[in-house]
Amino acid sequence: MMAVGLAFVYVPLVVIVVNSLNASTVFAWPPQDFTTKWWVQTAGNPSVRHAVLTSVEVAVVATAVALVLGTLLAFALARYRFFGLQAMSLLVVLPIALPGIVTALAFRTGFRTFLGLELSIWTVAIAHATFCVVIVYNNAVARLRRTGVAPEEASMDLGADGFTTFRLVTFPLLRGAMLAGALLAFGLSFDEIVVTLFTAPPGVTTLPIWIFQNLQRPNQAPTVNVVAAVLVLISVVPIYLSQRVAGESTAGGRI
């Protein structure tokens, strides 16, 4: 039963990678012939490269912002009691708890209709950052709750001031969780399509948007297959690393 389940989960991903090596352009199954020429061709494709660059830029900005906001929030919510704590916990989860289309449309109306902003790569980054905050927050909070205040208090009892304690005690303990959160946030942002479609202007093309635009073009299919295979491989690496780094939290903070 477990094997069936795992097979169910992994077969489509394997299909993608295999298809990217399929020599025929029709992509019937099973593939008759294999080649690496599509990979070579895609590496030189300028629109693909531009899309990759855009995705990386957005993901880096979103992850950086999410790291700062998520960690600050984790400290605030894990170490203090205050009125509005429940509300804050709910608010930070909402961006990924509400159906994607709702969040997407909310950002769209917020940016365009109410703030009168033109869409740009920054609106995409802002939207990504907002739901990446909860990823970092979950990881950081889990770690903070696990380590508790005891090490910090011990450090201060031994004479270290607050800043030194943070530098030598708190931060090293938190580092792993922050890294795990950052890796997951990066992966999430890189792959994001639902909200991105609503917050990106015509000129800004992230990699998922590129795939989405080219899905219906049969002559682009080989390139799309390669890009898809690359996306699978790219997202697997940060997740695996983040699992190794985070250790205790099984879902890596998304659930």
Next chain:
Amino acid sequence: MTGDVLERVEQPASARRRLSAALFRHPRVRLAGLLTLPATWLVLVYLSALVSLLVTAFFTVDEFTNAVVRQLTLDNVREVLTTPAYLGAAVRTVAIAATVTLLCVLLGFPMAFFMAKVAPPRSRNLLVALVVTPLWASYLVKVYAWQAMVQPETGLIAWALQPFGLPGPGFGVTATVLTLTYLWLPYMVLPVYAGLERMPDSLLDASGDLGARPARTVRSVVVPLVWPSIVAGSVFTFSLSLGDYITVQIVGGRTQMIGNIVYQTYTSNLPFAAAIALIPVAIMVVYLALVRRTGALDTL
């Protein structure tokens, strides 16, 4: 010796140490410092966006320019609630979401049970990693893989069903349900796994000792205990299916769900799209309210 200690204690505190001590004595200042940045961001960027969505649903649109006209009106909401096409889409979407959730439970519970109770402890972490990893592999790529697989003549599924003489599912509601089940399965497996892990093995033994066969044990002991986790998982699978608009466009053929109606109308009539988008919000609010009573939200 004593003289050294006295000298060290009498040194005047540095500015940094004084600041640290002051912060220590005033926890509310520390809290404010920590909370300002994230709270401001979340409220200004996200909460305001949600509010603007709610308000926009009651605006209307200039017919010629498609620009939003800020006049409050109930027209959009009325149109959404009374037109059969939209109501039908809403019902269909809920039905799809419910089916997906059910399938995820049926597939995910055995997997989670195996991972938590049957598999040897050493392989548990590996199994968890194996289940989590595809959770994060690109959503769009997975849908794209399914598009290739459900192709009527040439897809993998059609090829696998050939010996049985059955046609492939083709594009449509079936393909949508299958793909969504596939996409959200890890969201069900992981909370159920966490819940099962918390359940002591001794309960299973005790049930067996009292004469229950495995099926009875599962029905009467395991499921009631792990029910909050199942419900927690269902929140994700239901919510994600309710709002999906990309999967249904790629593998759903001509199927209309709430999601793709919003996608089709938001550029020409934003307030109307906003009104439609409120339907999943309302449904989720009700769902979450019902779910809260089962205690599932505490496990999240």
